[in-house]
Every structure is written in structure tokens, then in C-alpha cells.
Amino acid sequence: MPNTYLKIDHVSKTFPTPTGEFCALDNVDLAINQGEYISIIGHSGCGKSTVLNVVAGLLDPSEGGVILENREISGPGPDRAVVFQHHSLMPWLSVYENVALAVRRVFKGKKSKAEMHDWIVHNLTLVHMDHAMEKLPSEISGGMKQRVGIARALAMQPKVLLMDEPFGALDALTRSHMQESLMEIQTELNNTIIMITHDVDEAVLLSDKIIMMTNGPSATIGEVLEIDLPRPRNRVRLADNPTYNHYRQQVLSFLYERQRNPLDTKAKTEVSAETETPVETEKSVENRTPETAVTKSEPEKGDPQPPQDQPALKIVDRSGQAA
């Protein structure tokens, strides 16, 4: 592909364990264009974060490599900024100083002091955190901390923005606010983004492409789903959109029918442990009985469907009918 910006080239990763090698990733191969928003989705422990860490350079791949703008990456760097799940702000630095730490490092010698200050304020304004610049992380809410984490990453002007379940630790309402903000920012900046998520709605709402990973060990890319929905996207209007629902259904069916977590009981406890994630899809998994899981229905793309109030319960209803 001529315009491939970031290439994850046949990456495998094994970890040494006392009982022998553990193969976390097997032959992950992916080409990403500039300005694309990619989501990686999969069950817990499927190696999503390993992929992200390899791209970030925080982990070295056992085989293969990552090529960014025709150059192989080695080690971490500010051109691949990471937004961590738990904000990872320095608790002793103010919001402003947290962003400043990154800006001073990245733009040392390139921007004057005044320019750096403007750039810090600009990025904090972008995430609507300019009102709390002098606050310490302990004085602001979880959502606000994550906003600052995003501002810090954006302020590095990365070639690729990597986000590791950026909203995973937030409550549902804050999470949807953050998603809106992110879409707003993305319209403006058109960054190349790789986001790890376990939230189907989030993936479909935000992404251009969804990468669905098979279960580990030896996890790899199972399917790639192109999301061809016009932007700007509106979650309320999309709820009635048959194409949107079709995409959701495809992801759900991949995750819960074709890639059922082999340790189903474990998966269930994990799902119920993530009660902060009141996404209906996961409830529907809990409700699902093994018999209904066997039946699956994949509507054709654009298949007209009646509007539903709770699209997430769709699978259960349909498979119930089928059974």
C-alpha cells in the first residue's frame, strides 16, 4: 500500500515464564493510513495492550517490527504518545506542570518559553481543562484527569496517538462526554489514533476501522471491520441507524459467539467486576445461555431493521426467537 503510514509488520511476542515460553501475540499484521482512527477490541488477556505497547516501543517484539513513516521504530518516543488507562499524571505536579513536563521535553529548542506556554494552554483548552490549570491531580475528578492525560499526549504532537482503554476507568456518563470531546478534537486535528477498548459502542462510534483480536494465547487479528459511517457522528441518532446497529452486531457476534472466552466462567466474573461499564452488550452476555450462543444471525449490510430502544438486547431477542 503506497500510503501506509504505520505498519505493524508480522509482529509476534513471546514472554518467558517459569513453565516455558508464553506466546502472547502471533503474527499480527496491520497497515494504518495517516489520519485513521483504529480501535482494537478483544477479550481481556487477548494481547490488545501488548500490541499497543509494541507500537509504543515499551515492549520489543520477539519477531517482526513496526514501521512508522518508512522507518522502523526502536524504543519508546514522543512521536508515539500514549494515553494510559489510569491517567498516570504526576500527582505532585499541577495540571499545567504535567503538560509542561512533556512540552518542555519535546519542544526544547524549537519553541520559545512564551510559545511553549501558549501551546500548553492551547492543549488544555482543547480538552476543556483550562479552568483548572493550577489544580493538582488529586483535586480533580477521574474524567478530568483523563482529559489532562489526553492533553499531555496531544501536546507532544505525536505522529500516532496510542490510547490504552482511555475511558475504561470512568463512569458511563463521563465516558460518553469524553468520547464526544475526543470526536471534536479528532475533527480538528485528524490524528492517527490506535485505541484499545472493550466497549463495542465506543469502538463503533469513534473508529474508522475496528480490529477484532482472537483470544490468547497466540492471539492475532481475527477480523477487520471498516466503519463507513459519515462524520460527525451523533450517538443518539446512530442508535436508530441500521448500518450502525449492523456494525455493532458484527462486533458482538465476533466477540461473544466466534471468540467466546475459553474460560467462560472467568470471563463472566471479569465482566461483572467491570460494573463501572454499564454497557448493555455485556449484560446481554450474562443473560445469554449457551444454547442461544450457538445460533447467530448476521444481517446483510444495510438490512433494514426496525428501530429498537435497546439495540443491545437484540441478539438475545433474535436468538431467543430462533431457538
Place this chain on the structure above:
Amino acid sequence: MANISITPDFLRTSIDVKAALRAILIPLVAILIFLAIWEFTASQIKTSLGLVPGPIEVSKQFSTLITEHNTEREKAAAFIERQKIRNEKKLAKNPDAIVKIRPYTGAPTFFDQILTSLLTVFTGFIIASIIAIPIGILSGLSQTFHTAINPIVQIFKPISPLAWLPIVTIIVSAVYVSDDPYFSKSFVTSALTVTLCCMWPTLINTAVGVAGVDRDLINVSRVLQLSSLTKVYKIILPSAIPMIFTGLRLSLGIGWMVLIAAEMLAQNPGLGKFVWDEFQNGSSNSLGRIMVAVIVIGIIGFILDRLMLLIQSRVSWDKDAILR
């Protein structure tokens, strides 16, 4: 139902007053009971120096020590005044005369000795911190270094100051040779003994604090490609500050305990020497004076600990941490 949970204002203030009274009264009563038991028990024990002094006798000895201190100060002032007058007279007679100004050489009072002890413990403690914090940081950063020094640390940690003292004394006598020493040998010996005994908690706690820095923060520093020095300065040290201070507090407490023992044997003119001298003196007042010293040692130890706590709460970013 609702009005049960609402406390009227006048009741609430009375609750506050009650809480305050409780915080003061209960310890006060406990102290009074303790003093009563002390007074009673002391009067039952007869020693070679007479009866064991009770709190009343001890407080009398305390005021005697204050009087002695004041008398000594007056003597010193008088001496300096006399010397000044003598020198002026000498100069008036012969402007080229060489005048000598001699310091007052009276015996140190109890309060001079407290100051000496504080100076000694801080010297030892600061040397210990200067050594222990960097080693602790290295040990927390590098598993190899930690594995290398851990056995040495663990073996040196439990050694009593009394065991160190002869070695330190002999080494100081051999190495610290100067015609006009700025510090006396006894001071150096005591301070170094304090250093040897109190560096371990700081070292160990610093290492634990540094090793326990949040992985995510380390990853942030890797993404930012911070140099090792910037990483230590900007991320690791601030992260480890609460643990370092926990270590420093423990160290200062140990240092103060060790100091008294070291001063007794090294004859450093501090509180330890005061206790030792009184013990050797063996007058009927000696036991009372030693007990004054014991109580003062306890109170100063407590104040030092509170002081460290105060600094810790000022320096630490973790305002939610419960400090006690």
C-alpha cells in the same frame, strides 16, 4: 425520622467542647495517675544514694539545674566584662600592647549539654542521610546493586552503637589528627556512631520507595525519553519522597537513642555525659538529676519526631496520607 440526624447548633458546640476536653483531660488524668504511682513506688525503694526520687524531688532538681545555669551565665558575663576592662586598661597604658581574649572555661550547664547533644545528633543524622539517600536510590533503581548490598545492609543494621563505639573511637583517634581541631574528637566519634546506626532505615525505605514507583509513571518517562538524571529528579524522587521521609523519621529517632549511649562512652559533653557524670558523682541529688535528664531526653525525642512529621507533611505531595 429526618430530625434525628440533625444536631442542633448548641448541641454540636457542646460536642466539640466535649471532644476537646476529652483530648486534654484523659491524658492529663493518666499522667497524674502515673505520677502518683511513681511517687508512691519511689518512696518504697531505698538505695545507696538515699530514697529513689519521686516527681516532686525531680522537679526540685530541675529548678536547681535552671538556677545553676543562670549562675554560670552570670559568671561568664562577669568574666568577659572583667577581661574587657583589663584589656582596655592595658591598651590605655600602652597602645601597642598585645591583648589576649580568652574564652570562658566554666563547666557546661545542663542546657549547654542539651545543645551539644542536638548539634551532635543532627550532624550524625545529616551525614547518614547524605550517604543513605543516594545509595537507597541506586539500590531501588538497580536490582543488581540491591542484590549486591542487601546482605551488607542486613548485617550492619542490627549492630548496637556500643559495639561500633570502640572501633569508631580508635579510627577517629588515628585519622582525625589536627593541631587545631575545629571539632573535638568526642564530638566526631559520637556523631559518626550516630551515622553508622541511623543510616539503615533511610537507606531501606528509600530503596523501597524508589523501587515502588508506579510503572505507568516510568512508562511516561520512557515515552518522553527523559535522561536518567531527569527521570530520577522529575519522577523517581518526588514519587519516593513519602517513603524517604518515613525512613528519615525512623533514622532520627534511632539517632537520638544511640546518641545518649555514644555520649556516655565517648565523653562528648552532651546529655549522655551529663547522665554518666551524675552516675559517677553519686551524690544524694544524682538520681534526681539523672531523672530530669531522662525526661528531657524523652521530650526532645518526641519534639524531633513531630518536627520531622511537620516537614514531611509540608514536603509530601500525598496530602491524603495518614501521618502519625
